[in-house]
Amino acid sequence: MRGSVTGLCFPGTCRVCGRVLIGQEKMLCLRCLYDLPRTYHWIFPCHFITEPLSSMPSCTGAISFLFFREESPYRKLLHRFKYGGEKEIGLYMGFLYGKELLRFHTTTEKPVIIPIPMSSFKRRKRGYNQAEWLAAGIALATGWKLDVSAVKRVREKTSQTVYDREGRRENMKNSFIAQSIPYREVLVVDDIITTGATMESCAKAILDTNADIRIGFASLAYVE
Numbered sequence: 448m449r450g451s452v453t454g455l456c457f458p459g460t461c462r463v464c465g466r467v468l469i470g471q472e473k474m475l476c477l478r479c480l481y482d483l484p485r486t487y488h489w490i491f492p493c494h495f496i497t498e499p500l501s502s503m504p505s506c507t508g509a510i511s512f513l514f515f516r517e518e519s520p521y522r523k524l525l526h527r528f529k530y531g532g533e534k535e536i537g538l539y540m541g542f543l544y545g546k547e548l549l550r551f552h553t554t555t556e557k558p559v560i561i562p563i564p565m566s567s568f569k570r571r572k573r574g575y576n577q578a579e580w581l582a583a584g585i586a587l588a589t590g591w592k593l594d595v596s597a598v599k600r601v602r603e604k605t606s607q608t609v610y611d612r613e614g615r616r617e618n619m620k621n622s623f624i625a626q627s628i629p630y631r632e633v634l635v636v637d638d639i640i641t642t643g644a645t646m647e648s649c650a651k652a653i654l655d656t657n658a659d660i661r662i663g664f665a666s667l668a669y670v671e
């Protein structure tokens with residue numbers, strides 16, 4: 448199946464500008480594909496975009512694929528992916544992201560991809576975990592292993608929007624538990640990084656049971 452995602456059928460209109468797709472265009476028209484607000488974080492090793500992670504020595508870096516700006520038409524894309532049931536957007540964007548990650552991956556170690564888990568209650572409600580679709584796209588492009596059961600979510604956060612940075616960290620505490628896993632390096636994948644509180648909490652859970660592991664983070668979008 449690897450490499451076949453670009454051959455999947457994504458009919459219809461561009462998910463950003465609404466123009467009818469033609470020829471080889473999939474999901475996005477060529478112009479919107481070209482203009483994706485890429486961060487290029489992956490070109491710079493050990494990139495840290497949030498403070499809490501930079502103080503964790505086991506963390507190798509945190510990167511995002513796209514900037515998520517208030518006025519950007521690309522917000523539509525992420526909204527459709529996360530709330531509109533269009534999970535294929537995550538697979539497609541993950542595939543694009545994975546190709547970039549692979550191109551600039553400089554070590555021989557292949558990280559195992561772990562999507563940020565969702566509680567079973569929320570999963571039933573939404574029907575899918577968007578981080579898993581994104582992670583599957585990255586796995587397809589890179590050939591890196593995907594593990595969806597290494598980490599479990601034991602507590603769903605309450606809405607983060609009412610909290611400041613410190614409040615968000617407190618709200619996320621003890622949200623995850625991790626199994627003992629035999630990997631040396633993992634890449635934790637989520638849809639959006641805001642303060643990094645979710646990733647910090649997940650990293651702590653992984654390190655609780657796997658002291659010697661190295662953890663990198665990759666999200667689809669970064670809120671500026």
Ligand SMILES: [Zn+2]
Pocket residue numbers: 461462463464465466475476477478479480
């Ligand atoms: Zn377009």
